[in-house]
Amino acid sequence: MHAEIAWLDLSNRRRSLIGYCLGMAVYALAVVAMYPAFRTSTSLDKLIQSDSTAAALFGVTGRISSSGGWLNGNIYANFLPLIMLLLTIGYGAACLAGQDEDGTLGPLAVLPVRRTAIVVQKSAAMAAQAAVLAVTVAVLVIIGRSFQLDVSVANVASISAAVLLMSLDFGMVAMAAGALTGRRGAAIGTGTTVAAASYLISSLAPVVSWIQPGRYASLFYWSVGKSQISHGVSPGDYTVLIVTGLCALAVTVLAFRRLDLH
Amino acid sequence: MTAAIKTSGLCKNYGPTRAVIELDLVVEPGQVFAFLGPNGAGKTTTIRMLLALQRPSSGRAAVLGLDSGKDSVEIHRRIGYLPGELTLYPRMTGQQHIGWHARARGLRDLSLAAALAERFNAVLDRPTRELSKGNRQKIGLVLAFMSRPELLVLDEPTSGLDPLMRSEFARLAREVVAEGATVFWSSHELDEVQRLADRVAIIKQGRLLTTETVEGLRESAPQTVHARFTRPVAASLFAGIDGVSVTSCDGCAIQLQVTGAIGPLLRVIAGHDPVDFTCRHAGLDELFLAYYREPAAPESSHAR
Numbered sequence: 248m249h250a251e252i253a254w255l256d257l258s259n260r261r262r263s264l265i266g267y268c269l270g271m272a273v274y275a276l277a278v279v280a281m282y283p284a285f286r287t288s289t290s291l292d293k294l295i296q297s298d299s300t301a302a303a304l305f306g307v308t309g310r311i312s313s314s315g316g317w318l319n320g321n322i323y324a325n326f327l328p329l330i331m332l333l334l335t336i337g338y339g340a341a342c343l344a345g346q347d348e349d350g351t352l353g354p355l356a357v358l359p360v361r362r363t364a365i366v367v368q369k370s371a372a373m374a375a376q377a378a379v380l381a382v383t384v385a386v387l388v389i390i391g392r393s394f395q396l397d398v399s400v401a402n403v404a405s406i407s408a409a410v411l412l413m414s415l416d417f418g419m420v421a422m423a424a425g426a427l428t429g430r431r432g433a434a435i436g437t438g439t440t441v442a443a444a445s446y447l448i449s450s451l452a453p454v455v456s457w458i459q460p461g462r463y464a465s466l467f468y469w470s471v472g473k474s475q476i477s478h479g480v481s482p483g484d485y486t487v488l489i490v491t492g493l494c495a496l497a498v499t500v501l502a503f504r505r506l507d508l509h
Numbered sequence: 510m511t512a513a514i515k516t517s518g519l520c521k522n523y524g525p526t527r528a529v530i531e532l533d534l535v536v537e538p539g540q541v542f543a544f545l546g547p548n549g550a551g552k553t554t555t556i557r558m559l560l561a562l563q564r565p566s567s568g569r570a571a572v573l574g575l576d577s578g579k580d581s582v583e584i585h586r587r588i589g590y591l592p593g594e595l596t597l598y599p600r601m602t603g604q605q606h607i608g609w610h611a612r613a614r615g616l617r618d619l620s621l622a623a624a625l626a627e628r629f630n631a632v633l634d635r636p637t638r639e640l641s642k643g644n645r646q647k648i649g650l651v652l653a654f655m656s657r658p659e660l661l662v663l664d665e666p667t668s669g670l671d672p673l674m675r676s677e678f679a680r681l682a683r684e685v686v687a688e689g690a691t692v693f694w695s696s697h698e699l700d701e702v703q704r705l706a707d708r709v710a711i712i713k714q715g716r717l718l719t720t721e722t723v724e725g726l727r728e729s730a731p732q733t734v735h736a737r738f739t740r741p742v743a744a745s746l747f748a749g750i751d752g753v754s755v756t757s758c759d760g761c762a763i764q765l766q767v768t769g770a771i772g773p774l775l776r777v778i779a780g781h782d783p784v785d786f787t788c789r790h791a792g793l794d795e796l797f798l799a800y801y802r803e804p805a806a807p808e809s810s811h812a813r
Binding site: 252349353358359361 | 557560561562563564582583585586588590592594595596597598600601609610612613614652
């Protein structure tokens with residue numbers, strides 16, 4: 248067996264993936280197309296600067312009328328991660344625990360393939376789906392340079408990769424919770440809770456002093472929380488995001504090898 | 510010859526619930542082996558342990574001479590499996606299921622799958638969500654048999670099939686056994702078991718009650734005796750005879766169950782002026798039901 252399990256999942260989810268991509272493409276196009284109307288809006292900058300807490304909650308740092316601030320505040324710091332987390336946490340919870348609950352995992356697990364390979368193929372399918380979505384948005388943002396957005400292709404590529412890695416991390420957390428419990432609800436709950444906490448910590452850290460030390464524990468901080476759209480993603484950021492994903496993958500493999508299936 | 514299936518002291522606990530208890534089972538190759546038991550007896554849990562879907566709490570299981578846990582990939586390569594509650598992907602057609610399973614198992618020759626589909630009259634060109642349970646079950650049977658496995662593990666394989674297709678399944682099972690395969694078959698259908706199985710194991714509340722050939726079970730089945738006399742008789746006349754139990758006694762008529770030799774009973778009956786006498790072996794149905802109705806084991810157990 249080469250990648251039949253991954254192909255099966257990708258094939259069965261192609262419709263929903265197309266829906267995700269179309270929806271995000273329309274949204275991203277609208278955001279970049281509207282930028283020329285806001286780039287000279289000093290009043291919007293004043294409004295944001297007057298309420299730093301609200302700005303922090305929406306992930307806006309610096310001037311929102313700048314290209315980086317506009318993309319961060321409208322796409323990369325909130326909406327894109329939210330949609331990608333819906334995709335990865337949803338798939339992470341469904342692909343092991345969900346399939347076991349609906350009875351399709353047992354027949355798959357009696358194929359001549361190791362359980363480790365099943366997890367690896369499911370992880371690859373999740374990465375492929377999330378990558379298609381991230382690339383779709385990145386392409387639209389790069390097209391947005393013709394709408395006066397001053398952002399480098401390298402920075403768009405790197406922050407897209409960082410958001411992709413972060414969403415995979417949370418998806419793997421959901422998958423690991425599913426492998427540990429065998430329950431889809433527990434997997435979705437765990438993935439969502441960890442992601443929400445991570446978002447809040449990263450967003451509020453700039454304005455709430457006692458949360459600030461905790462920002463290092465937030466994956467949002469390492470992917471979008473340091474204005475990576477303007478400054479690029481550092482090797483340290485990538486390392487944290489990749490190591491976290493690999494740890495979650497290892498936990499998933501160990502748990503799934505011990506999970507009783509139906 | 511290596512046993513197709515061998516378990517030693519196999520146990521499965523779900524918390525305090527004991528689903529399978531000290532199961533010692535041997536299934537010789539080249540036979541249809543029926544695994545019988547009421548709902549919740551532990552049949553499906555046993556099958557899941559044999560296939561490494563679930564880990565035993567204790568004990569060992571070997572399939573085709575291989576350790577069910579350590580060698581699961583090799584075992585899976587050589588078996589066909591039909592789960593008790595078959596779930597197919599609703600948007601995929603039967604043909605897409607067959608194609609995918611063939612690729613996943615590395616099968617290039619799909620001629621057997623096509624022949625099986627034709628034999629079962631399986632609907633392959635419509636999404637499985639549009640099919641009846643029986644039609645989905647036919648696809649499940651094709652998937653289980655299409656790789657010419659050495660061992661077929663079938664959990665309630667005839668569930669949802671009409672009588673014609675049940676007969677077709679029975680013929681197919683006999684054919685693959687004639688070619689050297691082994692069929693391990695969990696069922697509730699006692700009529701089919703009597704017609705098809707070479708050996709039978711009965712499990713109840715996680716414990717194996719008996720393993721026997723169908724003929725052996727028939728021979729060991731108790732005989733039911735009806736006798737009528739010219740005068741009323743007392744039940745106590747018969748109660749003391751070895752292997753005899755009084756089922757009912759109504760004045761001149763008495764019904765008894767006899768296990769073993771019938772001679773001592775005949776001598777007592779002959780001495781009391783009988784006017785009518787019949788004797789028949791219990792059917793397997795009655796035998797199975799008698800096993801099922803036996804009092805619960807002392808330990809509380811319940812299988813999934």
